[in-house]
Amino acid sequence: MMHDISLINVDECAKETDDCSAAAICKNTHGSYDCACKPGYSGDGWSCMDDDECVLGERTCSADALCTNTKGSYNCKCKPGYSGDGWSCMDINECTERLSNCSTDAVCNNTKGAYNCSCKPGYSGDGQTCEGEFVRAQKTLQDIHDDQPKNISEGL
Ligand SMILES: [Ca+2]
Numbered sequence: 001m002m003h004d005i006s007l008i009n010v011d012e013c014a015k016e017t018d019d020c021s022a023a024a025i026c027k028n029t030h031g032s033y034d035c036a037c038k039p040g041y042s043g044d045g046w047s048c049m050d051d052d053e054c055v056l057g058e059r060t061c062s063a064d065a066l067c068t069n070t071k072g073s074y075n076c077k078c079k080p081g082y083s084g085d086g087w088s089c090m091d092i093n094e095c096t097e098r099l100s101n102c103s104t105d106a107v108c109n110n111t112k113g114a115y116n117c118s119c120k121p122g123y124s125g126d127g128q129t130c131e132g133e134f135v136r137a138q139k140t141l142q143d144i145h146d147d148q149p150k151n152i153s154e155g156l
């Protein structure tokens, strides 16, 4: 009787009576079946573990992208300041794209992944706020004036 059963080719895979891992592909064989982990997973087919491609270095993300591990695969996303699909990332030129927050009295300099603003000659500030020499001189005078009562109170 045992011999007869082995002759019947039961497709355990199609019947879903196999005990392969959910992350495995079931392959029917004559009288039995075999389990093999899906691409992106490692194991014997009955136990399959997701490969962390980001850590294993198997990723093909752009050097200017961030890798995120997913079950069975991974994702690439361009770093801030870059645009693209994650496999190909291009620097965003914030200056020509008018995405910078530079002062109108500043010069915008595009850099890889970012940009910077520097005040035009005759202006000073952080690039996002630039003040002309005259405005600055007035402000300095105002600051001195504002500081006077405070200085007096501190002195007492
Ligand atoms: Ca993965």
Ligand SMILES: [Ca+2]
Binding pocket: 081, 091, 092, 093, 094, 110, 111, 112, 113, 114, 115
């Ligand atoms: Ca840029």
